[in-house]
Amino acid sequence: MRIKPHHIVVALGVAIALFTAASGIVAGITGFHSDSPITREVFGNIPAPLKAAFYTVIPILLVYGAVLFANRVKNWERGRPDNRRTTPKNVHHRMADFRAGVYMQTLLREPGAGVMHSLIYFSFLVLLGVTTTLEVDHQLPDGAKFLHGDVYRAYSAVGDAAGAVFVIGMLWAILRRFGPPAWRPYRIRIKTRPEHAVIGGVMLAIGVTGFGAEAFRIAADGLPDHERWSFIGYPLATLVDGSAVHGWHQVWWVAHVVAFMAFLVILPTTMLRHMFTSPLNMYLRHRDRPKGAMRPMPDLVEGDTELETFGASVIEDFSWKQLLDTDACTMCGRCTSVCPAHATGKPLDPREIVLKTGEIMALTGSPATSPPLSSGEAEVKVPANWMFERISTEELWACTSCRACDEVCPVNIEILDKILDMRRYLTLMESDFPSELGQAFRGMENSSNPWSLSQTERADWARDLDGVRVLSGGDPLDAEYLYWVGCAGSFDDKNKKVARAMAQLMERAGVDFAILGPAENCTGDSARRSGNEYLFQMLASANIETLNSMGVRKIVTQCPHCFNTLANEYPQLGGHYEVIHHSQFLEALVAEGRLDLEGATLAERVVYHDSCYLGRHNDVYLAPRRVLGSLGGIDLVEAPRNGTKGMCCGAGGARMWMEETIGTKVNDERSRELLDTGASRIATACPFCYIMMDDGVRAAGVEDDEVQVADIALHVLEAVEARDASAANSRS
Ligand code: SF4
Ligand code: SF4
Structure with missing residues (x-):
C-alpha cells in the first residue's frame, strides 16, 4: 500500500492519543508527588474516576479528530499534481512566506484584524505550552520535577498573562463578529455562520473556565502565598465562598475539560481547521512561476497532450493545492472587500468561489454520485462534483483578473487561478463565453x-x-x-x-x-x-x-x-x-x-x-x-x-x-x-x-x-x- 498524506495524519493522531493514554497510566501507577511546598498538585481535589475518564476520553477524541481531519486531506488527494516542492533555491522564500503569515499574522495588510488574531493565536500557543509543561512535570519522579519554587511562580504568572490575553482576544473577536453593526466590517456582516458562534463560544469557554478552575483550586488549597503569582486566579480566589470550594473546583475543572473536548471536535469539522491548514498553505505558495503568470497548460497547438478535458469543471480538475486552499480559508472576506467586481454589484464574490469549491469538494467525497438534474425541458446528467452547479458563468466572467483578492488574502489562497481555470473549461470545452468576446x-x-x-x-x-x-x-x-x-x-x-x-x-x-x-x-x-x-x-x-x-x-x-x-x-x-x-x-x-x-x-x-x-x-x-x-x-x-x-x-x-x-x-x-x-x-x-x-x-x-x-x-x-x-x- 502506498502511504498517502491522510495516512500520516491518522498515524500522528493515534501516536498523540497513545502518548496521552500512556501518560495517564504512568501517572496513575507512579503517583509521583512533589515534596516542594511551592508548587501545585496536578489533579489535586479531582476524584480518581474523573481522572480516569479524562485519560480515556481525550485519546479517543484525538483519534476521532485525526480521522475527520484525514478525510479532509483525502479530498485534497483527489486533485491533480502540483509542484510545490521545497528546494534549496526556494526554501528561503517559503520560510519567509510562512513567517510573514504566521508570525506577523499579516499585520501590515490589515492592522485591526491582525492584532486581534495575534492576541488569540500566540496566547493559545503559550497556553498549549503551559499545559504541556504541567503534564511533562507531572510524569517526572520527584527528584526530576522542575515546576516548583521560583520556576513555578514564573510559570503561574506566564499562564495567567497568556490566559488574560487569550480572553481579551476572544472577546474582541466575538464583538467584531456579533457586536453592533458599526463594529462589524462589511465583509463580516455579509457572512457570519452558526459555526462562528460555536467556535467563539468554545474558545471563550476554554479561557473563562480555565480561570474559574484556577480560582477555585487556589481557594481549595487555602490561598497559599506563592499562588499570588497567579495574578488573576489569586484575587478571584479571595472572592469565593470558602465553604463549597472543593465541589466548585471540580465543577469548573470538568467544564474546562469539556470545553477542551469540544475544541478537539470542532477543530477538524469547522473553519477552525485553518489553525493547521493556513500555515501549511502559506508555506506552499507557488514558487515555480512569477505571480503574474497563469498556470501553464500542455501544448494545444501541436496537440501534444493526452488530456481529454481542459480547464476545471469538476473538483478533480483542480490541483491538490487548489483543493487545500479551500480548507485553509479563514472566511475573513478580505478578498470580497477588495474585489472591484463585487464592489460594483456584479455577482462575483471571491470568498464564495473558494468556499463553494470547498463545499462541493466536501459533499462529493465520492465522485461516482451523479444525480440527474432538471435543466429546463430536458433532464441532464450532471456530476455532483460539477463546479457550474454552484458557480455561475456570470460570476466567472465578471472577474477583471486584478489580483486584489490574492494579494490581500492573509493565507495566500490562489483565488484567481481557480477562476481562470474554470474560464479555460468554459471556453475550450464548451465555447461558452460572452458573445462580445467572440x-x-x-x-x-x-x-x-x-x-x-x-x-x-x-x-x-x-x-x-x-x-x-x-x-x-x-x-x-x-x-x-x-x-x-x-x-x-x-x-x-x-x-x-x-x-x-x-x-x-x-x-x-x-x-x-x-x-x-x-x-x-x-x-x-x-x-x-x-x-x-x-x-x-x-x-x-x-x-x-x-x-x-x-x-x-x-x-x-x-x-x-x-x-x-x-x-x-x-x-x-x-x-x-x-x-x-x-x-x-x-x-x-x-x-x-x-x-x-x-x-x-x-x-x-x-x-x-x-x-x-x-x-x-x-x-x-x-x-x-x-x-x-x-x-x-x-x-x-x-x-x-x-x-x-x-x-x-x-x-x-x-x-x-x-x-x-x-x-x-x-x-x-x-x-x-x-x-x-x-x-x-x-x-x-x-x-x-x-x-x-x-x-x-x-x-x-x-x-x-x-x-x-x-x-x-x-x-x-x-x-x-x-x-x-x-x-x-x-x-x-
Ligand atoms: S482578481 Fe477577480 S475575483 Fe479577484 S479581486 Fe480581482 S476581480 Fe475580484
Ligand atoms: S480566500 Fe483568503 S481573503 Fe478570502 S475569505 Fe478566504 S482567507 Fe479570507
Whole structure:
C-alpha cells in the first residue's frame, strides 16, 4: 500500500492519543508527588474516576479528530499534481512566506484584524505550552520535577498573562463578529455562520473556565502565598465562598475539560481547521512561476497532450493545492472587500468561489454520485462534483483578473487561478463565453489584434517619425532595444499618442531602438485570460519564433499586459527576454541623465492610477511615481486606494472586450475616486487604464480641459516640450 498524506495524519493522531493514554497510566501507577511546598498538585481535589475518564476520553477524541481531519486531506488527494516542492533555491522564500503569515499574522495588510488574531493565536500557543509543561512535570519522579519554587511562580504568572490575553482576544473577536453593526466590517456582516458562534463560544469557554478552575483550586488549597503569582486566579480566589470550594473546583475543572473536548471536535469539522491548514498553505505558495503568470497548460497547438478535458469543471480538475486552499480559508472576506467586481454589484464574490469549491469538494467525497438534474425541458446528467452547479458563468466572467483578492488574502489562497481555470473549461470545452468576446477572438485570430484592424497599419502611428525604424520579421535586430508597441499603442487613437511620445522621449535620450511593425502580433494576454489557451499559444508561438529568429534580448513596452505576458508567460513556451516597462525605462533614463528633465515642469495636481498588471502582478509601484516626481512644480497626490490596494480600471482579464451590463461600471467608480482627490490630471501607465479612466472621467461629465487623463509618457513629453519652447522663446 502506498502511504498517502491522510495516512500520516491518522498515524500522528493515534501516536498523540497513545502518548496521552500512556501518560495517564504512568501517572496513575507512579503517583509521583512533589515534596516542594511551592508548587501545585496536578489533579489535586479531582476524584480518581474523573481522572480516569479524562485519560480515556481525550485519546479517543484525538483519534476521532485525526480521522475527520484525514478525510479532509483525502479530498485534497483527489486533485491533480502540483509542484510545490521545497528546494534549496526556494526554501528561503517559503520560510519567509510562512513567517510573514504566521508570525506577523499579516499585520501590515490589515492592522485591526491582525492584532486581534495575534492576541488569540500566540496566547493559545503559550497556553498549549503551559499545559504541556504541567503534564511533562507531572510524569517526572520527584527528584526530576522542575515546576516548583521560583520556576513555578514564573510559570503561574506566564499562564495567567497568556490566559488574560487569550480572553481579551476572544472577546474582541466575538464583538467584531456579533457586536453592533458599526463594529462589524462589511465583509463580516455579509457572512457570519452558526459555526462562528460555536467556535467563539468554545474558545471563550476554554479561557473563562480555565480561570474559574484556577480560582477555585487556589481557594481549595487555602490561598497559599506563592499562588499570588497567579495574578488573576489569586484575587478571584479571595472572592469565593470558602465553604463549597472543593465541589466548585471540580465543577469548573470538568467544564474546562469539556470545553477542551469540544475544541478537539470542532477543530477538524469547522473553519477552525485553518489553525493547521493556513500555515501549511502559506508555506506552499507557488514558487515555480512569477505571480503574474497563469498556470501553464500542455501544448494545444501541436496537440501534444493526452488530456481529454481542459480547464476545471469538476473538483478533480483542480490541483491538490487548489483543493487545500479551500480548507485553509479563514472566511475573513478580505478578498470580497477588495474585489472591484463585487464592489460594483456584479455577482462575483471571491470568498464564495473558494468556499463553494470547498463545499462541493466536501459533499462529493465520492465522485461516482451523479444525480440527474432538471435543466429546463430536458433532464441532464450532471456530476455532483460539477463546479457550474454552484458557480455561475456570470460570476466567472465578471472577474477583471486584478489580483486584489490574492494579494490581500492573509493565507495566500490562489483565488484567481481557480477562476481562470474554470474560464479555460468554459471556453475550450464548451465555447461558452460572452458573445462580445467572440469578436475579439476573431480579430486576434484573423488580424493578429483584437481591434480587427489590418496588420499593415500597425506602424502607421510612426509614419512621420524619422527616428523610428521598422524592422521586418526575420531580419536580425540591429538595435539595442526592441520597442514592443502592443495592439493598443498601434491601433487605438489615444494610445497611438503614447507610442509617439515614448518614441520621441527615447530619441531624445539617444536610445537605440526599433519596432516590429506588421511583424508584431497581439501577445495573447486577453485570449489567455478569457480561457482561450489555444489562441494564446498560437499568437505566442508566432511572436516567439519572430523574436528568437531576430535574436531579440531586450524589450521595452508601455503596455503592462504585454510586459507581463512577454516577461512572465513567454518563458513557458521558450521565449526568454529581458523585458522592461516604459515607466521603469524612463526612470532609468532620467536617473542616468540620458533623459534631461532639468527645468521641465508640470504645475498641476496629479494623481497616479495604479495598473493591476504593473502593480500587483509585477510589483512595479514606484517607477511611474518617480518619473512623474522628476518633473518640477508637480503636486503628486494619492487616491485612497493605491499601491497594492489600488482599484482596477475594469479592463483586465479580457473585460476590455466585454459589455458591462450588471451594476455600476468599474471605471466609473474608480474615476470618481480619482476625481475626488481634486487632481487636475490623472496619470496612467497602461493603455487599458488610459482608455477606461478617460471614459470614466468623461462619463462623470468632466471635460478634458478640466481634468486631463494621459499616460505618464505624455505628461513627461509635454513638460519637456514646454521647457524647450520657453527656452527657445527666451533665446529669440
Ligand atoms: S482578481 Fe480581482 S476581480 Fe477577480 S475575483 Fe479577484 S479581486 Fe475580484
Ligand atoms: S480566500 Fe483568503 S481573503 Fe478570502 S475569505 Fe478566504 S482567507 Fe479570507
